[in-house]
Amino acid sequence: MPIRVLGPAQVVGPDGATRALERKSRELLTVLALRAPAAVGVDELAELLWDDPPPSATKTLQAHVSRLRSALAEATDGAVEVARSGPAYALRAPEDELDVAVVARERDEGRSLFAAGRADDAAAVLRRARAQWRGEIELPTTTGATAMAARWSQEHRQLVDEHLAAIVAGSAPGDAVPELHALTAADPLREPAWAMLVTALHRSGQHAASLRTFQAAREALAEVGLEPGVALRRAEQEVLRPPADDDAAPTAPAGPAGPSGPIRAYEVRYAVADGRHVAYTVIGGDDPDVVVLNPGAVSIDGIAGGRHLAHAIDRLAAGHRVIAFDRGGLGLSDRRGDAPALADWVADTVAVLDATGARRPVLLANADTGLVALSLAASAPDRVAAVVLVHGYARYVRGDGYPFGVDAETALATSSDVLAVDDRPDRFDPLSHIAPSVAGDDEFRAWWDAMGRRAASPAGAAAIHDAVYRTDVRDVLAAVAVPVLLLHRRSCASSDIGHARYLADHLPDARLRLLAGPDELWFTGDVDELLGEVDGFLAELG
Numbered sequence: 001m002p003i004r005v006l007g008p009a010q011v012v013g014p015d016g017a018t019r020a021l022e023r024k025s026r027e028l029l030t031v032l033a034l035r036a037p038a039a040v041g042v043d044e045l046a047e048l049l050w051d052d053p054p055p056s057a058t059k060t061l062q063a064h065v066s067r068l069r070s071a072l073a074e075a076t077d078g079a080v081e082v083a084r085s086g087p088a089y090a091l092r093a094p095e096d097e098l099d100v101a102v103v104a105r106e107r108d109e110g111r112s113l114f115a116a117g118r119a120d121d122a123a124a125v126l127r128r129a130r131a132q133w134r135g136e137i138e139l140p141t142t143t144g145a146t147a148m149a150a151r152w153s154q155e156h157r158q159l160v161d162e163h164l165a166a167i168v169a170g171s172a173p174g175d176a177v178p179e180l181h182a183l184t185a186a187d188p189l190r191e192p193a194w195a196m197l198v199t200a201l202h203r204s205g206q207h208a209a210s211l212r213t214f215q216a217a218r219e220a221l222a223e224v225g226l227e228p229g230v231a232l233r234r235a236e237q238e239v240l241r242p243p244a245d246d247d248a249a250p251t252a253p254a255g256p257a258g259p260s261g262p263i264r265a266y267e268v269r270y271a272v273a274d275g276r277h278v279a280y281t282v283i284g285g286d287d288p289d290v291v292v293l294n295p296g297a298v299s300i301d302g303i304a305g306g307r308h309l310a311h312a313i314d315r316l317a318a319g320h321r322v323i324a325f326d327r328g329g330l331g332l333s334d335r336r337g338d339a340p341a342l343a344d345w346v347a348d349t350v351a352v353l354d355a356t357g358a359r360r361p362v363l364l365a366n367a368d369t370g371l372v373a374l375s376l377a378a379s380a381p382d383r384v385a386a387v388v389l390v391h392g393y394a395r396y397v398r399g400d401g402y403p404f405g406v407d408a409e410t411a412l413a414t415s416s417d418v419l420a421v422d423d424r425p426d427r428f429d430p431l432s433h434i435a436p437s438v439a440g441d442d443e444f445r446a447w448w449d450a451m452g453r454r455a456a457s458p459a460g461a462a463a464i465h466d467a468v469y470r471t472d473v474r475d476v477l478a479a480v481a482v483p484v485l486l487l488h489r490r491s492c493a494s495s496d497i498g499h500a501r502y503l504a505d506h507l508p509d510a511r512l513r514l515l516a517g518p519d520e521l522w523f524t525g526d527v528d529e530l531l532g533e534v535d536g537f538l539a540e541l542g
Helices: 023-035 042-049 057-076 099-115 119-131 143-169 173-186 191-203 207-222 230-240 307-317 342-356 369-379 408-419 430-434 442-455 458-470 474-479 497-506 527-541
Strands: 081-084 088-092 269-273 276-283 289-293 321-325 362-366 386-390 484-489 510-515
Touching (some): 023 143, 042 057, 042 143, 057 081, 088 408, 099 119, 099 143, 119 143, 143 173, 143 191, 143 497, 173 191, 173 207, 191 230, 230 527, 276 307, 276 342, 289 307, 289 342, 289 369, 307 442, 307 527, 321 342, 342 369, 362 369, 369 474, 484 497, 484 527, 497 510
Parallel strands (some): 362 386, 386 484
Antiparallel strands (some): 269 276, 276 321
């Protein structure tokens, strides 16, 4: 393929020769390829290429774009181009022309094969995907690009874990043992690798070595004050209590537990906040209360139809009374005549607490709803016992003193692309970005698309996006006096880990726990691992 950025950036012609590009042009190509097909704003590109952009940055950037266009036109006969989209540039390339796109496709195929129980086939496909990754990605050493490089390093790490998990779940689990030994030796805190190593040794008949490896993992984690997480404990349980049927097909050593069980409807009720009707539902009946603030356009009338969300909600409701509701402007709650604001969403939450008699619940928030949870915990600490934030942030867009996330220009361009009503094939796919583990699941995608259409109109969704982009809760973090659990999946490309670390540093009582997986959504991926951390946190609260 002519465009290769998973390693030193290259533009390769049909003759196999690499076209000469100077370093800044190669770095520009890498940034655009990693963000493709989304457009990247000129201001963000300048900040990524230069820590302190010179006055001539825009003209210099245009010159690099021109050189890059020439190289692409020569190598691909116009099949790949750098397109201008307002004050932004985007790389337009057929999937087979770009190594990033090929790897994404092969990862989706591998995940689908794995989910279908074809572990050996999945391992073969994921091995091909790994072969595309030729080395360290060529990016500038600027602050912004360093964060991007870290995210893609996590993406590569997740690909390695997915490949090894498929091998361990297949017919020759021992084939993964040498690489897993090397990974755990290089990084003794890489818990998913330890879990897979324990399982691989056990399934290849090395039972004593498997138990010794579990002990070694426990000791490595104990040195930094950590206990084995859910995946490692699950691997230990398999070693100690193997299945009665030895001919049963093995399951993934550290993968998510698949959603199962009947999907049932949930009763919808209404609270009133400043004259607005706020739809809510109550699931389960045991104390303590957990209030779920679902992200984005996920509304309560979609719980019953979404097997993954229903499984996660029911798993949580097994030991708690779970309360979920739709923020104003979304789902079954009243639409607003004016622009939504954070204060209104906080008021909606308080109204639901009053209506359900929830005195001091735990708030479980995800992505944008973390802003609501933090604001309520700061303004009314007597109404909240604790907060769990999954991929939360103090603000979504970058700002002075806050280099995480995306710049406002790119956020608005992406939002416009997502909410466009046309059906062009190169539109940005948010599901592949925030929940890659289910992006290839047709049932989930159909549910997700239906949720978005029901939850808000394009104009309503745009207003909600804008409200999130304008919100900044940094000034209230010091007032959040309740305990906060921060959960961040290491390989999540859609959420900068800098968000979580900033919150951990600025909240008075916060603990950060890193989990395996690429998904930003709390109810996809390894839900049992995530909720295992929540259960442990709530148990500590008493």
